[in-house]
Amino acid sequence: xxxxxxxxxxxxxxxxxxxxxxxxxxxxxxxxxxxxxxxxxxxxxxxxxxxxxxxxxxxxxxxxxxxxxxxxxxxxxxxxxxxxxxxxxxxxxxxxxxxxxxxxxxxxxxxxxxxxxxxxxxxxxxxxxxxxxxxxxxxxxxxxxxxxxxxxxxxxxxxxxxxxxxxxxxxxxxxxxxxxxxxxxxxxxxxxxxxxxx
Numbered sequence: 001x002x003x004x005x006x007x008x009x010x011x012x013x014x015x016x017x018x019x020x021x022x023x024x025x026x027x028x029x030x031x032x033x034x035x036x037x038x039x040x041x042x043x044x045x046x047x048x049x050x051x052x053x054x055x056x057x058x059x060x061x062x063x064x065x066x067x068x069x070x071x072x073x074x075x076x077x078x079x080x081x082x083x084x085x086x087x088x089x090x091x092x093x094x095x096x097x098x099x100x101x102x103x104x105x106x107x108x109x110x111x112x113x114x115x116x117x118x119x120x121x122x123x124x125x126x127x128x129x130x131x132x133x134x135x136x137x138x139x140x141x142x143x144x145x146x147x148x149x150x151x152x153x154x155x156x157x158x159x160x161x162x163x164x165x166x167x168x169x170x171x172x173x174x175x176x177x178x179x180x181x182x183x184x185x186x187x188x189x190x191x192x193x194x195x196x197x198x
Contacts, residue, residue: 013066020058027054046092053085072157076150083146090139100136104129145180 006012031051034044060078064071097103112124125131 008066013062016065017062020062023058024055027051027058042095043092046088046095049088050085050092053081056081073154076154076157079150079153080147083143086139086146087143090136100132103132107131141180149174149176 031048034048034051038044056078060071060074063074094100094103097106107127108129110127113127114120114124115122
């Protein structure tokens with residue numbers, strides 16, 4: 001163990017590989033059981049699509065530890081699939097609730113949503129019909145924006161020669177995505193509050 005970081009040691013990579021393999025096996029069993037007992041396809045289709053993210057993430061994370069440059073390329077694929085999984089999860093939740101109309105009806109029975117600890121100091125979120133539309137809009141913005149940012153990251157990777165040339169712009173790209181979604185959420189909350197006050 002001359003001067004290499006512990007994360008890059010072969011024995012650590014092997015242990016992490018075992019954890020990744022156990023996640024892949026467990027999720028594969030779960031996916032297989034859903035496919036064998038395909039009784040509620042309206043729900044199970046979306047569940048299987050969400051569950052597929054586990055082997056995808058496990059394998060890419062494991063490879064990224066040992067082969068950092070290859071991991072950056074694989075993380076771009078992971079980001080695109082992550083956007084798809086967010087969409088699938090949104091559709092699954094709406095299906096479980098009974099559709100958008102049923103969700104709006106359930107939300108109308110509540111006035112406000114309190115943030116959990118430690119964010120309980122933030123203002124309460126007003127729940128109404130536009131809340132569901134807003135959440136769908138945020139999810140779809142993420143679904144569209146994340147692959148675009150993944151493509152920009154891919155171009156940055158092709159232009160950069162080594163990891164240090166790529167990592168800093170990649171951090172900027174990721175930060176832009178999350179700051180953009182946050183700004184959009186604040187703008188939309190302000191618009192909803194103004195509409196509710198009128």
